[in-house]
Amino acid sequence: MRISTLGFAAALLTGLVNVASASAQTFTDPGSYNNFIVAEQRTMLKKNLRYISKSAHSDNEKKIDARRVELVKQTELSLNKLAKMPAFKDDKGFKEQTTEAFYQLLKVYSEDYKAVDMLAATRTATAENMEQYFKLQEVAERKLQAINDSVDAAQQRFAKRHGMSISADPEGERLAKFMAQVSEVNAYQHKVVLAQFRIEKSSAKLSDAISAQDAVSFEAARVKLLEDTKVALTELATIPAFRNKDTQYRDAAKSLVNFYAGMCQNQFPKFHELMLRKDQLTKADVTAINGYINQLNTGSQKFTQAYNQAGSNFMAAYIPVMND
Numbered sequence: 001m002r003i004s005t006l007g008f009a010a011a012l013l014t015g016l017v018n019v020a021s022a023s024a025q026t027f028t029d030p031g032s033y034n035n036f037i038v039a040e041q042r043t044m045l046k047k048n049l050r051y052i053s054k055s056a057h058s059d060n061e062k063k064i065d066a067r068r069v070e071l072v073k074q075t076e077l078s079l080n081k082l083a084k085m086p087a088f089k090d091d092k093g094f095k096e097q098t099t100e101a102f103y104q105l106l107k108v109y110s111e112d113y114k115a116v117d118m119l120a121a122t123r124t125a126t127a128e129n130m131e132q133y134f135k136l137q138e139v140a141e142r143k144l145q146a147i148n149d150s151v152d153a154a155q156q157r158f159a160k161r162h163g164m165s166i167s168a169d170p171e172g173e174r175l176a177k178f179m180a181q182v183s184e185v186n187a188y189q190h191k192v193v194l195a196q197f198r199i200e201k202s203s204a205k206l207s208d209a210i211s212a213q214d215a216v217s218f219e220a221a222r223v224k225l226l227e228d229t230k231v232a233l234t235e236l237a238t239i240p241a242f243r244n245k246d247t248q249y250r251d252a253a254k255s256l257v258n259f260y261a262g263m264c265q266n267q268f269p270k271f272h273e274l275m276l277r278k279d280q281l282t283k284a285d286v287t288a289i290n291g292y293i294n295q296l297n298t299g300s301q302k303f304t305q306a307y308n309q310a311g312s313n314f315m316a317a318y319i320p321v322m323n324d
Contacts, residue, residue, distance in 0.1 A: 030162035033088040034155065037098055040078040042171070044102070046322070047071040048109075049178055053322035056315040068109065075106040091161060097154040101147045130197050134190050178320055185318045188242050189249075189311070195235035196253040196307065199228045199260055203300075206268075210293065215275035222268045229261035242314070252310035256303040263299070267292050 027033040051067035082099045159166050202225035209218035236254050241247045271292045
């Protein structure tokens, strides 16, 4: 299961009613100037939403990353176009604020994606690291929102200075609805992921101790994993059903954590006792050890697959398909 799709998107600018976008960067009226900037933002935003949609509805990493690359290239192209735009009658504010917003978005698309991919691919990454990543993402979102607010304010000032009337349009409303759904899904997924991720490092250490036949390390990992499952289950208990009706994703995380909690309380203490006298094992002891290992491997695979599938189903169900 992929960690949440990056949902950074500029606040929608509004276009002029019955004023077409200019086909070249020569502007004789404020309406064509405004709509040129709006058109660039819409083109870039659609690439962003196509990337988000592909991430939610496809398991093909190459195709997903191809959409991200398209997004980066489009953002670079839009930045280049804005850089070449002359200020309309020396009114630079609207252009400069929009350019800054595009630049910040480019940094997010180019850099933050790599950060989340790295964390998602590292099974021994700590829950603290994952939590820090999400916090940084939220900080970046707030920063972008502040920038976007400044762009909106700059557009309003531009419209007022030049006697324009601007209003929302159906296309803008459609994109805004998509963006709101992405934000809602990401916020919920972050909560579930952070809770479940608390057991990742200690469960990996426990597996490593079994491979090394290290009874001391195994017991330390078991105690830590049991503690982590209690914290994770407490956090998951506070997460409501998504939209007050869908519990599949959250409950799949609970089932995975509960599996490890049960093993830590019941099977692993017996396993530890056998590890302590590994040089004096009977045939029955060996059979018991193999049974515990098989139970761990089988259960871990079963519940992890169910959790990952539930996460994929969650993303696919609540993030719309965006192909245009």
